[in-house]
Amino acid sequence: MPVPDGHPDVFDIEWPLRVADVDREGRLKFDAATRHIQDIGTDQLREMGYEDTHPLWIVRRTMIDMIEPIVFKDILRLRRWCSGTSNRWCEMRVRIEGRKGGLVESEAFWININRETQGPARIADDFIEGLRRTTSEGRLRWKAYLTAGSREDAERIRDFPVRVSDIDIFDHMNNSVYWSVVEDYLNSHPDLMRVPLRVTIEHDLPVALGDKLEILQHTHPAGSTEKFGAELSDRSVTTLTYAVGDEVKAVAAIFPL
Template sequence: MSTAGDGKQGLAKTLMPVPDPHPDVFDTQWPLRVADVDREGRLKFDAATRHIQDIGTDQLREMGYEETHPLWIVRRTMIDMVEPIVFKDILRLRRWCSGTSNRWCEMRVRIEGRRGGLVESEAFWININRETQGPARISDDFIEGLRRTTDENRLRWKPYLKGGSREDAASVHRYPVRVSDIDIFDHMNNSVYWGVIEEYLNTRPDLMTAPLRVTIEHDLPVALGDDLEIIRHEYPAGSTDKFGAELADRGVTTLTYVVGDETKAVAAIFPL
């Protein structure tokens, strides 16, 4: 089963279609609750990210690898808000593997509302060794199960984004790190980075009128007490091809998450 799609890669990559029906696609449902939505009742990006994390844990448990492969970190998450899912709907979530290597994999999640709405995502997950805190080999039997939904078995890490500088930024502002942002790994949880996205989108309601793709790549963790700043750059349509030729015809916003001179993460936002 191929992940190639129409061949687009990088930020403009084509996400693998859901292989449905397929016995190795994990399929579950739960309600969309009040903490998941914004003032207009739309499923938020940070809430969608929590759902993506939660279904990953549920699938790991269902497959029987929760004890042997308990620690994973996400290096990149790409989310397409294709059509809003609204409050009080029932979410159907499907998760499957779209690419593997010995120590990491890409996992697709599709979130659909029973009454309409669609969110697509793909995340690059790295298996972590508990003792060394470095990448660890995924067991052969686990890999075999993951590969049942993809023929991409030589997955490599290639960054799509590079942090922006303060010198030519459209804005720079502080983003306080709260105790409630810190997770079991003693780092700022992945979903909090997506809260920054929601803050930005609140200033750009025009972006929410069309399908939207947001990608975040993580370089280094953010810890409690860090003086986190968000550096914003705006690239109007036709002003650059630095994100690939496919995106030269649309505006792209980048948000660089920095602590001092260290880039912690970079996000890119653009209409599909």
């Protein structure tokens, strides 16, 4: 989906790529990109004048395409616009580019939350009207893309300690922390960082402080991956299942584009 450049409802902002955003090679990390995706959402909400009336949102799915690395000391340009709406949720696109090169594309499924009930809340009509100016999708529905892997056939299971600093205002592990698990995996698979890469994380249940979080790793070889989409049957797909006991909290899928 191309950026609707020049559209007044595309939020466009720039800020520096800082040292905490990059890995040892100077590459923008997935967890840092996710923080930027969250931050531009907050900035756009404030700019639109809905920060007080719609302050709480949770993300159900984030898909990030790391097409070309963005490197340290560059200036990031972020553009954000709506690609689908419903009464209580929306999908938002964010494109991140570096002035010197590099490109990250993303789309996230955001749910508006009622402060008192902590459940999905209706988005105000005037807010939705603004969101819909960049999309023709007005009946957005949730459909999961990913399936959790089982403990019995996992090729690797490892602990992921949940720290106090990982917990956000919802008293749950922040979305960006899930992406640090992906960075841990990629650190031992440097070949994947030399090609355009897609990573998707879907959230089922929150992770809380004190949870014994485990990561179940599964690799699906080429020829067995049609369940992720017929066009992916020629490449391997890795899934990471975030589990607390028998309860699945989230699932990530990683594969080259």
